[in-house]
Amino acid sequence: MQRAERKVLELRKKATEVRLTTLEVFGNLGFGHVGGSMSVTELLTALYFGGIMRYDPKNPRWERRDWLIMSKGHAGPTLYTILAMLGFFSINELKTLNQGGTRLPSHCDRNLTTGIDMTTGSLGLGMSVAIGVALGHRLDGKKNRVYLIVGDGECQEGQVWEATLYAAHKGLSNLIAFVDYNHQQLDGYTKDINDLGDLRSKFECFGWFAQEIDGHDFTQIFDAVRSAQDEKKRPSMIVMNTIKGKGCTYAEGVLKNHHMVVSEENTREALACLHEELGRLEAEIKGCM
Amino acid sequence: MKIKLARDRKPEETMMREVYASTLMELARSDERVVVLDADLMNSMGMVPFGEAFPDRTFNVGVQEANMIGVAAGLSAAGKVPFAHSFGPFATRKAYDATFISGAYARLNVRIVGSDPGITAAYNGGTHMPFEDMGIMRNIPTMTVLEPVDGAMLRDLLIQLVDLEGMFYIRLLRRFPVQVYEKGSTFDIGKGVLLREGTDVTIIASGILVYESLKVAESLEHRGVSVRVVNLFTIKPVDRELIEMCARETGAIVTCENHNVINGLGSAVAEALVENLPVPMERIGSQDQFGEVGPVDYLMKRYEMGAEDIENKVLKVLERKKRLHG
Numbered sequence: 343m344q345r346a347e348r349k350v351l352e353l354r355k356k357a358t359e360v361r362l363t364t365l366e367v368f369g370n371l372g373f374g375h376v377g378g379s380m381s382v383t384e385l386l387t388a389l390y391f392g393g394i395m396r397y398d399p400k401n402p403r404w405e406r407r408d409w410l411i412m413s414k415g416h417a418g419p420t421l422y423t424i425l426a427m428l429g430f431f432s433i434n435e436l437k438t439l440n441q442g443g444t445r446l447p448s449h450c451d452r453n454l455t456t457g458i459d460m461t462t463g464s465l466g467l468g469m470s471v472a473i474g475v476a477l478g479h480r481l482d483g484k485k486n487r488v489y490l491i492v493g494d495g496e497c498q499e500g501q502v503w504e505a506t507l508y509a510a511h512k513g514l515s516n517l518i519a520f521v522d523y524n525h526q527q528l529d530g531y532t533k534d535i536n537d538l539g540d541l542r543s544k545f546e547c548f549g550w551f552a553q554e555i556d557g558h559d560f561t562q563i564f565d566a567v568r569s570a571q572d573e574k575k576r577p578s579m580i581v582m583n584t585i586k587g588k589g590c591t592y593a594e595g596v597l598k599n600h601h602m603v604v605s606e607e608n609t610r611e612a613l614a615c616l617h618e619e620l621g622r623l624e625a626e627i628k629g630c631m
Numbered sequence: 632m633k634i635k636l637a638r639d640r641k642p643e644e645t646m647m648r649e650v651y652a653s654t655l656m657e658l659a660r661s662d663e664r665v666v667v668l669d670a671d672l673m674n675s676m677g678m679v680p681f682g683e684a685f686p687d688r689t690f691n692v693g694v695q696e697a698n699m700i701g702v703a704a705g706l707s708a709a710g711k712v713p714f715a716h717s718f719g720p721f722a723t724r725k726a727y728d729a730t731f732i733s734g735a736y737a738r739l740n741v742r743i744v745g746s747d748p749g750i751t752a753a754y755n756g757g758t759h760m761p762f763e764d765m766g767i768m769r770n771i772p773t774m775t776v777l778e779p780v781d782g783a784m785l786r787d788l789l790i791q792l793v794d795l796e797g798m799f800y801i802r803l804l805r806r807f808p809v810q811v812y813e814k815g816s817t818f819d820i821g822k823g824v825l826l827r828e829g830t831d832v833t834i835i836a837s838g839i840l841v842y843e844s845l846k847v848a849e850s851l852e853h854r855g856v857s858v859r860v861v862n863l864f865t866i867k868p869v870d871r872e873l874i875e876m877c878a879r880e881t882g883a884i885v886t887c888e889n890h891n892v893i894n895g896l897g898s899a900v901a902e903a904l905v906e907n908l909p910v911p912m913e914r915i916g917s918q919d920q921f922g923e924v925g926p927v928d929y930l931m932k933r934y935e936m937g938a939e940d941i942e943n944k945v946l947k948v949l950e951r952k953k954r955l956h957g
Contacts, residue, residue, distance in 0.1 A: 451737075452708075452737055452738075453737070453738050459708075460708065460737065461732065461733070461736055461737035461738075462732075463732070464728055464731075464732045466728075467701055467728065467729055467732055467733045469701075470697070470698045470700075470701020470702050470704075470705065470729060470733065471701050471702070471704050471705035471708065471733050471737075472705060473698075473701070473702050473705055474701065474702040474703060474704055474705015474706040474707070474708065474709065474713075475705040475706070475708050475709045476705070477690065477702065477705070477706060477709075478705065478706045478708070478709020478710060478711050479709055481666075481687060481688065481709075481711070482709070482710075500697075501695075501697045501698055501701065501729070504692075504695035504697060504698035505698050505701065505702075507693075507695075508692050508693070508695065508698055508702070
């Protein structure tokens with residue numbers, strides 16, 4: 343029990359570090375896709391630091407790696423932070439986000455960034471490609487899993503539902519997907535623009551093994567992923583209720599936080615708050631020892 | 632390129648779709664990377680035997696063209712060699728973003744086959760009649776656009792495509808073509824084929840209008856007009872050298888395509904000419920019109936693509952050439 347608690351604390355600390363670094367990058371740049379980058383922080387931390395995904399920073403195209411397809415490609419910056427922390431490329435390179443000639447574009451690009459498995463950014467496309475990769479692995483008898491992250495606003499795209507239908511038809515249990523259900527999209531709340539309603543039921547009704555969790559709770563993420571990994575017949579969808587802008591003082595609870603202009607003051611406050619959080623977590627971890 | 636022209640041009644006994652299906656079966660047998668995707672048109676394409684022979688490597692997604700191309704891109708990322716088919720307008724218009732981003736921009740390798748080009752959509756009518764497919768595919772960076780003219784060419788191109796990387800659009804007549812090339816001919820993608828020598832004017836044609844163009848050349852020969860005919864089966868990248876050579880040597884050009892004259896073969900040739908050696912030029916094709924229902928011979932007249940129309944354009948361009956040289 344204590345070990346599990348400690349693991350969660352360690353991951354919460356890691357997630358705070360991921361937020362710190364990502365917000366520094368946005369601060370440097372003066373703008374960015376803050377909201378949706380923050381809401382997937384726990385999930386990406388769990389996937390990469392929590393022992394869920396298989397990967398090798400020294401061999402990024404390793405045959406036996408699990409794939410991550412970030413269909414909501416605008417959350418690239420958080421993923422870049424994690425890849426850099428893991429040594430896929432240097433931490434210093436994070437500063438080049440969106441600069442001319444960079445290898446770190448605003449949206450994920452498999453040809454530019456070491457460790458990025460798929461090019462995304464135009465919403466709605468990632469699930470189809472994830473299905474293709476999963477089918478390819480199955481044909482080759484490979485055990486690799488494909489992890490896929492789609493946005494909630496993205497689920498308004500028709501192609502997502504074409505793909506949802508087909509993944510279930512093919513019984514792709516090597517595909518584990520997440521919806522980052524942060525309930526907001528560029529223009530406002532999803533419920534006001536084109537309501538997605540009960541997403542878990544929708545995916546279940548399409549034939550997926552569908553679960554619904556708190557996407558900021560590591561224990562729930564691990565439990566859901568474990569159940570998904572045990573599922574043998576159906577693709578898995580984990581609908582994660584999240585908060586857009588989570589953990590960022592100037593973005594959390596703000597309506598228009600999809601893409602934001604970030605002032606120096608914003609960044610100073612946000613980083614200070616995260617440093618405090620880091621201190622608290624460190625103390626708690628010590629208490630656990 | 633090793634080409635032998637057919638001695639007499641007559642309708643082939645095998646439909647293009649049968650060549651497509653049998654060639655892919657052969658390729659799939661020798662190369663396990665080959666996979667096939669379709670959007671509920673396996674029957675129309677004669678691909679049911681392929682599905683029976685290779686059920687694990689056949690992905691009929693149902694009526695979802697965008698998903699089909701996305702899945703094909705994913706299969707390509709996993710090391711497979713996907714061929715994805717639907718009718719031309721659906722394979723292109725309905726799947727454009729998947730083709731553009733998941734395929735081309737992601738530098739993956741999908742061979743997209745769009746059947747029933749232009750007026751050959753016939754009884755399916757305007758909704759199914761692509762006069763725009765080559766144009767919108769031509770606008771995607773790195774995309775190669777091909778319009779094979781007969782079974783021999785189709786077979787050779789399919790064999791080549793298995794080992795080529797990148798994105799390809801193959802505009803495919805499903806039914807009986809008129810034979811232009813002998814079996815065993817091989818072709819260079821990006822190079823046009825000089826079918827017939829001539830000195831007064833060049834007709835540059837693709838697809839079903841190659842046959843019409845050759846008829847015109849023969850008929851005008853009796854009237855003392857020497858017409859060169861080129862089969863430009865690669866619409867992109869276009870054979871600029873050959874176009875320039877024809878402009879220099881014949882001084883007038885007529886393009887013939889079963890497609891909108893905007894952004895297809897005619898545009899590609901015009902672009903090459905204007906940047907190298909502009910000469911009088913006329914374009915056969917849909918004059919920015921929608922398709923409509925009817926038999927092919929009716930539609931050929933309706934869109935002014937037949938031999939008589941081509942002949943008129945040839946005479947018109949010759950008149951312009953004469954005026955130009957006083």
